[in-house]
Amino acid sequence: MLLSELQTGERGVVVRVAGHGAFRKRIIEMGFIKGVTVEAILNAPLNDPIKYRIMNFEVSLRRSDAEKVEIVSEKEAELEIVSHDDYRGIDADEQSAAQHIAAERGKTINVALVGNPNCGKTSIFNIAAHAHERVGNYSGVTVDEKVGTFEHNGYTFNLIDLPGTYSLSAYSPEELYVRKHIIEKNPDIILNVVDGSNLERNLYLTTQLIDMDITMVMALNMFDELKRSGDKLDIEQLSTLLGMPIVPTTGRNGDGIDKLFDTIIDVYEERDVKTRHIHVNHGRELERSIKRLRTELYEHGFSDSLSTRFLAIKLLENDKQLEQYTTERDPDGSVFKMRDQIADEFFRSSHHSIDDTEHVQKEHGGDHRAHQDIESAITDAKYAFIRGALAECYEKNEKSTLHAHTDRIDAIVTHRWLGYPVFLIFMFITFFCTFAIGQYPMDWIDALFGWLGELVNSNMTEGPLRSLLADGIIAGVGSVIVFLPNILILYLFISFMEDSGYMARAAFIMDKLMHKMGLHGKSFIPMIMGFGCNVPAIMATRTIEDRKSRLLTMLVIPMMSCSARIPVYVILVSAFFSKYAALVLTGLYLLGMIMAVLMAKLFSRFVVKGDSLPFVMELPPYRMPTAKAVLRHTWEKGKEYLKKMGTIILAASIIVWALSYFPTNADKKMQAENSYMAKIGKTIEPVMAPCGFDWQQSVSLLSGVFAKEVVASTMTVVYATSSEEAEELEDFEAEENGSRISQLIQQNMSPLSAASMLLFILLYMPCLSTIVAIKNESGKWKWALFTMAYTIGLAWVVSTVFFQLVSLIL
Amino acid sequence: MIQTIIVAIILAAAAVFVVRGIMRTVKGKGGCGCGCDNCPMKGDKGRLCNDSFPQINVDD
Numbered sequence: 001m002l003l004s005e006l007q008t009g010e011r012g013v014v015v016r017v018a019g020h021g022a023f024r025k026r027i028i029e030m031g032f033i034k035g036v037t038v039e040a041i042l043n044a045p046l047n048d049p050i051k052y053r054i055m056n057f058e059v060s061l062r063r064s065d066a067e068k069v070e071i072v073s074e075k076e077a078e079l080e081i082v083s084h085d086d087y088r089g090i091d092a093d094e095q096s097a098a099q100h101i102a103a104e105r106g107k108t109i110n111v112a113l114v115g116n117p118n119c120g121k122t123s124i125f126n127i128a129a130h131a132h133e134r135v136g137n138y139s140g141v142t143v144d145e146k147v148g149t150f151e152h153n154g155y156t157f158n159l160i161d162l163p164g165t166y167s168l169s170a171y172s173p174e175e176l177y178v179r180k181h182i183i184e185k186n187p188d189i190i191l192n193v194v195d196g197s198n199l200e201r202n203l204y205l206t207t208q209l210i211d212m213d214i215t216m217v218m219a220l221n222m223f224d225e226l227k228r229s230g231d232k233l234d235i236e237q238l239s240t241l242l243g244m245p246i247v248p249t250t251g252r253n254g255d256g257i258d259k260l261f262d263t264i265i266d267v268y269e270e271r272d273v274k275t276r277h278i279h280v281n282h283g284r285e286l287e288r289s290i291k292r293l294r295t296e297l298y299e300h301g302f303s304d305s306l307s308t309r310f311l312a313i314k315l316l317e318n319d320k321q322l323e324q325y326t327t328e329r330d331p332d333g334s335v336f337k338m339r340d341q342i343a344d345e346f347f348r349s350s351h352h353s354i355d356d357t358e359h360v361q362k363e364h365g366g367d368h369r370a371h372q373d374i375e376s377a378i379t380d381a382k383y384a385f386i387r388g389a390l391a392e393c394y395e396k397n398e399k400s401t402l403h404a405h406t407d408r409i410d411a412i413v414t415h416r417w418l419g420y421p422v423f424l425i426f427m428f429i430t431f432f433c434t435f436a437i438g439q440y441p442m443d444w445i446d447a448l449f450g451w452l453g454e455l456v457n458s459n460m461t462e463g464p465l466r467s468l469l470a471d472g473i474i475a476g477v478g479s480v481i482v483f484l485p486n487i488l489i490l491y492l493f494i495s496f497m498e499d500s501g502y503m504a505r506a507a508f509i510m511d512k513l514m515h516k517m518g519l520h521g522k523s524f525i526p527m528i529m530g531f532g533c534n535v536p537a538i539m540a541t542r543t544i545e546d547r548k549s550r551l552l553t554m555l556v557i558p559m560m561s562c563s564a565r566i567p568v569y570v571i572l573v574s575a576f577f578s579k580y581a582a583l584v585l586t587g588l589y590l591l592g593m594i595m596a597v598l599m600a601k602l603f604s605r606f607v608v609k610g611d612s613l614p615f616v617m618e619l620p621p622y623r624m625p626t627a628k629a630v631l632r633h634t635w636e637k638g639k640e641y642l643k644k645m646g647t648i649i650l651a652a653s654i655i656v657w658a659l660s661y662f663p664t665n666a667d668k669k670m671q672a673e674n675s676y677m678a679k680i681g682k683t684i685e686p687v688m689a690p691c692g693f694d695w696q697q698s699v700s701l702l703s704g705v706f707a708k709e710v711v712a713s714t715m716t717v718v719y720a721t722s723s724e725e726a727e728e729l730e731d732f733e734a735e736e737n738g739s740r741i742s743q744l745i746q747q748n749m750s751p752l753s754a755a756s757m758l759l760f761i762l763l764y765m766p767c768l769s770t771i772v773a774i775k776n777e778s779g780k781w782k783w784a785l786f787t788m789a790y791t792i793g794l795a796w797v798v799s800t801v802f803f804q805l806v807s808l809i810l
Numbered sequence: 811m812i813q814t815i816i817v818a819i820i821l822a823a824a825a826v827f828v829v830r831g832i833m834r835t836v837k838g839k840g841g842c843g844c845g846c847d848n849c850p851m852k853g854d855k856g857r858l859c860n861d862s863f864p865q866i867n868v869d870d
């Protein structure tokens with residue numbers, strides 16, 4: 001519990017003092033040290049400050065300060081001892097019990113991982129916490145926080161993996177999020193992960209963290225690359241200059257991670273000699289400005305939760321969020337007056353020529369320019385500090401060939417024209433392998449299910465249960481499960497492209513195109529994620545700060561062909577176009593992307609108005625993905641797919657079977673034509689007829705609303721129960737022409753209608769979950785319903801036009 | 811006859827499952843339907859999934 005909650009007369013033992021810098025020091029100097037017993041002398045609800053007795057003298061603490069001290073009260077300790085077997089051996093004496101529990105709790109260290117995108121935070125997190133989080137070689141992979149708990153040398157660590165950020169300004173949701181976490185959650189230690197092969201840029205964030213005056217440890221990650229590059233770095237020296245311990249690590253194989261956590265324990269226990277508070281020197285002029293504003297802040301009582309130095313610097317940088325924070329505490333605005341005055345003076349003194357100043361003032365009213373000026377001066381000063389520090393301890397190997405291969409590959413892959421065909425070729429290869437290699441295991445699984453079906457048919461007596469098992473469950477689930485190998489292969493490729501860094505290039509070459517179409521460059525990452533599943537993709541749009549772009553992206557993500565559509569594509573393609581499979585699949589995916597972009601253009605004209613922000617895409621160096629990471633990701637996907645088979649697909653198959661089996665009729669043909677399914681199908685058939693679909697196709701599409709794979713299972717079940725030849729299916733087994741499902745489809749569908757159906761599946765309404773995701777993320781049903789309506793409309797128009805035109809030509 | 815009874819039981823179970831699934835999904839609890847428990851993207855957790863990330867509704 002918190003010290004502020006300790007009631008009058010109660011006693012407790014200090015576990016830890018949160019907060020930072022001068023503030024924390026003050027509290028500790030008052031005697032609030034780990035393991036010390038405190039007694040509340042007077043703590044009334046409206047009483048501020050609160051009076052405590054500590055080490056036999058009285059101190060008073062503001063309520064807000066007392067909230068920063070974690071304690072174990074003796075009462076709490078007593079309860080805990082009674083309820084916990086672990087504490088049986090301990091003396092029943094209250095005081096020693098509280099001491100004991102406080103000592104135990106004091107051994108829990110909260111550590112937050114902070115660093116640039118792609119510096120290896122998640123890799124370190126995974127190794128330390130034995131977790132299986134996703135790493136990826138492009139920025140924006142971690143957007144939420146994840147907590148891992150583990151033991152190390154008798155201490156319990158709560159490690160938090162935060163999203164990557166380049167700075168702590170208030171420009172992007174990630175930056176705000178990380179900052180908020182540090183300020184509000186008060187982790188004991190900030191673990192600043194730094195990409196050792198890109199020191200200068202990574203240290204910029206470090207300098208901002210130093211401004212916040214928090215306890216830090218640096219992991220100098222990518223140490224393997226640093227060594228290979230031949231650069232020389234004096235780690236001792238850098239560590240002294242920055243006032244924090246630095247531990248070289250390699251997140252890829254775990255080198256240095258143990259040492260890293262040993263160091264964190266030392267820092268936490270205040271045994272580390274390197275830790276000291278430094279100020280990043282911004283130069284005389286700026287430092288004077290910061291000091292003046294800081295004094296003003298002190299006078300207004302801004303000294304509790306946020307370092308005043310940090311606040312002063314951020315206010316000079318016009319940080320919108322912290323301006324709001326300041327306004328709440330200083331309603332008369334004297335801090336802002338001072339700030340503006342300082343900015344103005346700074347501007348004048350740095351533009352000595354009077355002409356220049358007057359000219360600018362006439363144009364912009366001076367103010368805006370003055371603020372921009374001081375903001376960039378602060379950034380420059382930070383970089384100057386970094387360069388100064390690096391000059392003393394770092395020697396770059398100019399002949400380094402470390403990322404030479406990256407430059408060579410990028411010359412082709414991100415080339416202005418070549419980039420696009422290369423992207424297409426990669427897509428083509430992906431689908432070719434997905435289809436061609438997947439064919440073999442697919443046939444085995446298909447044969448297995450064929451055999452199962454026969455087993456049921458030959459061993460059970462005729463009746464509804466036999467039909468349910470054979471024509472419903474085995475045929476339905478079987479028709480989708482056969483695509484497991486295809487899905488695995490596809491994910492293997494996607495994982496590889498993501499982890500190696502190619503995906504970032506794909507986003508880069510698409511950026512220009514996207515921009516022209518009214519989409520944000522950052523939209524491409526959620527869109528690519530849409531190839532896996534649309535739902536996370538829609539959630540990933542949270543990284544797009546601009547509202548209009550975010551909404552636009554959400555609306556068009558359903559055009560990105562998710563993996564659930566693959567089974568349906570493969571069924572139809574292997575039945576009719578197996579010679580051109582990869583080409584057809586690539587074409588479909590491309591069409592989806594083109595449609596997404598076209599729709600975005602259209603919507604940005606007529607539906608969603610506003611303007612979009614520019615965005616800089618970072619291109620990380622290429623890195624060979626570790627086999628472990630790729631395989632694990634692929635396996636996770638496989639597991640999910642199988643699970644879906646056992647749940648949604650199974651239930652859907654059963655229901656679809658029932659609807660096609662009942663009402664029963666002695667005449668097989670009559671039964672199929674009069675079943676509930678046929679009735680539903682025939683009702684919507686007239687609407688779908690222009691697209692070239694019969695009633696079976698129509699109901700299949702309808703059932704796909706729950707999950708797109710269901711289209712495949714429904715189609716199989718409906719054709720299996722309604723087709724006259726269903727009984728003779730086994731006879732086809734011997735023929736060389738494709739699987740049983742392919743044959744079933746071939747007998748019932750024309751190639752043209754199949755092609756039209758492919759288009760329809762690609763474009764028509766996303767599954768229910770996606771619709772709900774759009775509703776949740778946009779905040780309104782309106783947009784979810786709009787997405788449903790426009791996707792169905794678009795699919796219908798495209799399929800109809802295609803079907804009618806081609807029918808005319810043929 | 812036995813077959814009919816078993817089929818009826820299976821059908822009822824499937825119907826309950828589907829209806830419950832739809833309700834959960836509409837309430838936003840069902841995940842993405844990719845077969846995982848409550849997290850919309852279990853295998854993709856590393857990327858994004860919880861509400862701790864600021865959810866900024868675009869249209870409020």
Ligand SMILES: Nc1nc2c(ncn2[C@@H]2O[C@H](COP(=O)(O)OP(=O)(O)O)[C@@H](O)[C@H]2O)c(=O)[nH]1
Nearest residue numbers: 118119120121122123135136137222250251252
């Ligand atoms: N060579 C090398 N690669 C690393 C190291 N740590 C991480 N990586 C790779 O860097 C990329 C980004 O890692 P990730 O942990 O996702 O970074 P995050 O964005 O900071 O969470 C991945 O491709 C990792 O395999 C390291 O120490 N050395």
Ligand SMILES: [Mg+2]
Nearest residue numbers: 121122141142
């Ligand atoms: Mg990460």
